[in-house]
Amino acid sequence: MVPEINLVSPCEFTREGFARILSSEGFTVRGCFDSIAEVRYENLSKNSIFLLDDPDSAEHARLVETVKAEFESAVVVLLSADFDLASMLKCFRAGARGYVIKSLKAAPMIAAIRLAISGQRVLPQDVLEIFENQAKPIPALPEIATELDDANLSPRENDVLCCLMAGYSNKVIARELDVCEATVKVHVKAILRKLNVNNRTQAAIWANSHSTIGGYYPIQSSQSDTSAQPLVARAG
Template sequence: MYSDVCLVSECEITREGLGNILKSEGFNIIGSYGAIKDLEKQDFGSEFFFVLDGIAAEGQSDAVQKLKDRFDTVPVVILSERFDFNTMLECFQAGAQGYIVRSMKALPMMTSMRLAAMGERVLPPDLVDVFEQQTFTPVLRTAEKPDEEVNRARLSPRELDVLCCLMAGYSNKVIARELTVCEATVKVHVKAILRKLNVHNRTQAAIWASSRGLSDMEMHA
C-alpha cells in the first residue's frame, strides 16, 4: 500500500484542507501543486500516488493522461465535483486508478483512497446500485437524442431541468435560484424524479441520467 501522496489542485485552500484530512488518516503528503505543469522537473520515485482535484470534467482524462505519460507507473485518483459516466470511462481508459465524487463523506472517501493506494480500482459506490436496478446501455457523447429509456421515464420538462441541475451537483437552494422557483418546489420535483427513475438518491439519479446520454447543459428555456 502506498502511503505517500502528491496533491494537484489549483485551489490552495482545497489542497490544504484535503492534505490535512489525508495526514490525519496516516498518509504522507510529499508534494502539493497548483497545476500539472509544475511537476515537470519533479522526481518523487514511484512509491506514491497522485490525487487530482478541482479539474473540470472535460479536462480530467487529459490530466490523467499527462500524468501517466510522465509517471507511467504511479496511480492517479480523480476527485470530481460531480459524476459524469463518460468522463469516468475516459479517465479509466487514460489509466486512472480511482474516480471519486467529492460529495462523498470524509470516511468513505478515505476508504476509497486506501483502496486505490492498495492497487484497487475505485468507482463511485452508487454506480453499483444503479446498475442493479436499471438496464444499462452505454451511450456515446455524440448521440444527439436522449435514449428511449429516458423518454419512457416520462419526466416533465421542468423535472428534466432539475435532473440536469442534479447532474451538475447543485443543491436545492442553487437549483431554486437557477430555475426561479422556491426550494419546496424543487424538493417536490426531486422526489418525483427519484420515483420515476426508480433510484434512491440524487447521486444515483445523476448517474442514471449521465449513463443514458443526458447532459447537464440540456436545460429547457
C-alpha cells in the same frame, strides 16, 4: 514505505484541507499544486499517488493521461465534484485507479484512497445505483407511457433522452448538443413530465425498454445535420 501523495487542485482550500486530513492519516504529502503543469516528476518514489481535482469534467481524462505519460507507475485517483459516467469511463481508460466524489466524508474518502493504493479500482456509489435501477422491472415504475408516440417528445427531447440512456450529466449533454445547461434542464423536466416518471434514471430505463420494442431504435444524429433529427425514431 509510506505512500507519497501529490495533490493537484486549483482550489487552495481543497489543497490545504486534503493535506491536513491525509497527513493525520499517516500519508506523506509530497506536494500540493494548483495545476498539473506545476508538478515535478523528478525523484518520485515508485509508490507515488496523484490525487487530481478539476471542476471541469472534460479535463479529467487529460489530467490522468498527462500524469501517466510522465510517470507510468503512478497511482492516479480522480476527485470529482459530481458523478459523470462518460468522464469516469474515459479516466479509467486513461489509466486512473479511482474515481471519487468529493462530497464523501473524510473516513470513506481515505478508505477509497487506500483501496486504490492496494491495487483495487474504486468507483462511486452512483455506478452501483445505475445497475440496481436498470435491474428493476419496468412494470414497477409508475404508469409510464407505453408507446413513444404517446409521449409526444420533440426531436431535441429525443436527443436528450438518448443522452440520459448513456448516463450523461446535464453538463455533458449540453456540450454534446451544443446548448446551454439551463436548456438541458428544461428538456429533462419536460421528458419526465411526458413520460410520467420521477427522475432521469427512470426515464433512461423507459427509453432502454422501448429502444427495441414497437419498432423503435436509437440512432445517432449527424453533427453536420442542422435539422435536429431525433435520436430515437421509428424503424422502416
